[in-house]
Amino acid sequence: MTTDDPHAGHGDVTLALAEQLPDGGVLYQSWPICACRLPALREGLGPPRHQSLATREQAEATGRAVREVNSGVKLEGGQ
Numbered sequence: 001m002t003t004d005d006p007h008a009g010h011g012d013v014t015l016a017l018a019e020q021l022p023d024g025g026v027l028y029q030s031w032p033i034c035a036c037r038l039p040a041l042r043e044g045l046g047p048p049r050h051q052s053l054a055t056r057e058q059a060e061a062t063g064r065a066v067r068e069v070n071s072g073v074k075l076e077g078g079q
C-alpha cells in the first residue's frame with residue numbers, strides 16, 4: 001500500500017514558542033509538526049539558550065501542577 005503523504009510513518013512533535021510581551025507577560029504557543037522537520041529547524045536556529053529534559057512522570061506532574069494553580073492563565077486549544 002502506498003500513500004501520497006510524505007510524512008506517513010513519521011512521528012509527531014510539538015513546536016513551542018514563548019514570546020516575551022512588552023507588559024512583562026509571556027505568550028506561549030505551540031503547533032504539532034512532523035518530527036522530520038526538526039533537524040532543519042535546529043540547524044536554522046542554532047544551539048538553544050535553554051533546554052530541559054523530563055521523564056514522562058515528571059512532565060505529567062508538571063502538567064498537573066500547572067492546572068491546579070489558580071493563576072488565571074488562559075488556556076486555549078488542545079487538552
Ligand SMILES: [Zn+2]
Pocket residue numbers: 006007008010034035036037
Ligand atoms: Zn515528516
